Amino acid sequence: ILDAFDGIFPYSIAWAGDPAGQLGSYGGKVRAYNAANSATKRWVATAMPGYDDTHIPGRGRTFSVDRAGGAYYQKTFQGAVASTPDWVMVTSFNEWLEGHQIEPSASYGTLFLDLTRTLGDSFRRTTGR
Numbered sequence: 001i002l003d004a005f006d007g008i009f010p011y012s013i014a015w016a017g018d019p020a021g022q023l024g025s026y027g028g029k030v031r032a033y034n035a036a037n038s039a040t041k042r043w044v045a046t047a048m049p050g051y052d053d054t055h056i057p058g059r060g061r062t063f064s065v066d067r068a069g070g071a072y073y074q075k076t077f078q079g080a081v082a083s084t085p086d087w088v089m090v091t092s093f094n095e096w097l098e099g100h101q102i103e104p105s106a107s108y109g110t111l112f113l114d115l116t117r118t119l120g121d122s123f124r125r126t127t128g129r
Helices: 019-037 068-082 111-127
Strands: 042-047 087-090
Touching (some): 019 068, 042 068
Parallel strands (some): 042 087
């Protein structure tokens, strides 16, 4: 895939039993490719607050990942940072249909925006970006 594209960015990591391990694997693949090919391909890690597509009509194989009061988001964000990415992307701001929105809501208030600020600030302090 890296022969054809400028990097790797997994939009979703919710399917992985070990998101941090999967993110680390992707990051390792990009770094190995870059070292072997004198390339500068990008590794863009993803963080997610949770996932739930079980209410989408007509979707065959559905599943959900509990937000665990923000713990899942923290875990995926920290896993993303630990994978030594070029960037960290949050999936997503307003994806209500699949249950991974971080925008304010009646159910969560501003919890996920607040966590985003805290996690992002920590990432910037740690990496200098």
